[in-house]
Amino acid sequence: MYTQALNSSDGDDRGVEDVARATRFQARIDADERIEPNDWMPAAYRKTLTRQISQHAHSEIVGMLPEGNWITRAPSLRRKAALLAKVQDECGHGLYLYAAAETLGTSREELVDAMLSGKAKYSSIFNYPTLTWADIGTIGWLVDGAAIMNQIPLCRCSYGPYARAMIRVCKEESFHQRQGFEIMVTLCRGTAEQKAMAQNALDRWWWPVLMMFGPPDQVSQHSDTSTKWKIKRFSNDELRQKFIDATVPQAEFLGLTIPDPGMKQNANGNWVHSPIDWDEFKQVLAGNGPCNRDRLAARRKAHEEGAWVREAAMAYAEKRKSRQLAQAAE
Amino acid sequence: MATPNVPLWEVFIRSRNGLAHKHVGSLHAADATLALQAARDIYTRRGEGLSIWVVPSNAITASDPSEKGMMFEPAESKIYRHPTFYDVPDEVGHM
Numbered sequence: 001m002y003t004q005a006l007n008s009s010d011g012d013d014r015g016v017e018d019v020a021r022a023t024r025f026q027a028r029i030d031a032d033e034r035i036e037p038n039d040w041m042p043a044a045y046r047k048t049l050t051r052q053i054s055q056h057a058h059s060e061i062v063g064m065l066p067e068g069n070w071i072t073r074a075p076s077l078r079r080k081a082a083l084l085a086k087v088q089d090e091c092g093h094g095l096y097l098y099a100a101a102e103t104l105g106t107s108r109e110e111l112v113d114a115m116l117s118g119k120a121k122y123s124s125i126f127n128y129p130t131l132t133w134a135d136i137g138t139i140g141w142l143v144d145g146a147a148i149m150n151q152i153p154l155c156r157c158s159y160g161p162y163a164r165a166m167i168r169v170c171k172e173e174s175f176h177q178r179q180g181f182e183i184m185v186t187l188c189r190g191t192a193e194q195k196a197m198a199q200n201a202l203d204r205w206w207w208p209v210l211m212m213f214g215p216p217d218q219v220s221q222h223s224d225t226s227t228k229w230k231i232k233r234f235s236n237d238e239l240r241q242k243f244i245d246a247t248v249p250q251a252e253f254l255g256l257t258i259p260d261p262g263m264k265q266n267a268n269g270n271w272v273h274s275p276i277d278w279d280e281f282k283q284v285l286a287g288n289g290p291c292n293r294d295r296l297a298a299r300r301k302a303h304e305e306g307a308w309v310r311e312a313a314m315a316y317a318e319k320r321k322s323r324q325l326a327q328a329a330e
Numbered sequence: 331m332a333t334p335n336v337p338l339w340e341v342f343i344r345s346r347n348g349l350a351h352k353h354v355g356s357l358h359a360a361d362a363t364l365a366l367q368a369a370r371d372i373y374t375r376r377g378e379g380l381s382i383w384v385v386p387s388n389a390i391t392a393s394d395p396s397e398k399g400m401m402f403e404p405a406e407s408k409i410y411r412h413p414t415f416y417d418v419p420d421e422v423g424h425m
Binding site for chain 2: 036038039040085088089092095096099102107108109164165168172310313314316317320
């Protein structure tokens with residue numbers, strides 16, 4: 001999902017420093033206790049969560065770019081105000097998540113620098129372009145829909161600050177999905193040209209959205225420990241299946257065709273999708289997606305051009321502090 | 331290039347008249363004025379609050395979770411502090 005690079009990077013780092021403490025830690029997890037920042041935790045738990053939460057935060061921040069692309073071109077004032085509020089929410093989500101990640105002992109500045117240098121990953125989905133207004137509808141409907149599927153179980157994640165951040169995020173995410181679906185309904189009830197635009201957006205986003213859930217269970221490297229630690233409560237394939245089953249009737253309602261002619265309903269009523277092109281996924285994660293360079297360049301530009309504001313604010317705070325000290329001394 | 335660290339603040343919000351301020355999260359800001367404005371933008375986009383406090387995180391003194399056994403033992407061993415410790419005859423009814 002927003003942390004899918006977890007599924008594809010470095011090997012076994014799960015050395016356990018202290019068996020007794022680790023056993024007690026696992027017993028707390030098994031008892032569904034929440035782990036809080038100052039509690040003892042295995043180094044690998046800390047590391048996994050720092051990566052997962054910061055990747056999630058980076059995804060929220062980079063996720064503002066594809067949608068920000070349409071703020072000035074929204075078709076009405078109502079749509080523009082809603083999109084602006086949604087993009088603001090994404091920024092807020094990024095900030096809640098950075099704050100949660102920081103409680104594990106890495107500063108936000110370091111986390112942001114790791115993203116800007118290209119070392120830290122963000123969700124592959126934000127490396128696809130938003131070509132038409134229908135893409136904004138599709139992102140709300142499907143990308144945010146998929147995110148909700150993944151984030152609701154994270155509200156019960158074993159790490160307290162992450163779980164609490166996710167509760168806030170999920171409350172707000174529901175508005176995002178509904179505003180996206182409303183855009184799709186409007187387009188699908190519009191002219192033939194508008195409906196074709198909606199279908200075209202679905203055709204381009206469907207497969208990348210399925211990839212958001214990460215590699216299939218049999219090749220996903222981090223799932224076992226994450227499940228044991230109750231960071232992850234459902235597997236990639238389970239969440240992907242839930243998402244598809246929820247989405248098929250919505251597409252039917254819209255009168256749109258999911259671009260997978262081989263998709264069939266099995267005896268349990270689940271929709272079974274055709275094979276996913278995991279090479280495309282790997283390419284996008286490796287930095288070779290359609291917009292990877294643009295996204296990073298835009299983030300770096302914003303960060304560099306905002307540097308003087310951060311410096312000025314700090315200099316002003318220092319100046320006021322020293323003036324207050326001087327006055328107190330008089 | 332490493333970015334300089336901006337101070338961390340804890341944010342408390344009172345959601346309704348008569349309720350206490352409650353911790354909602356933290357944020358980075360250069361000074362108290364900016365912290366209040368950022369808290370409004372990050373934590374009250376949907377009318378969540380009537381009042382905001384921001385407190386420098388390093389001004390908070392916290393109990394040590396690893397010593398919580400010793401810290402809270404005095405309360406745990408005194409069950410007679412709870413109303414359910416006392417027997418009230420059924421005939422008396424609700425008390």
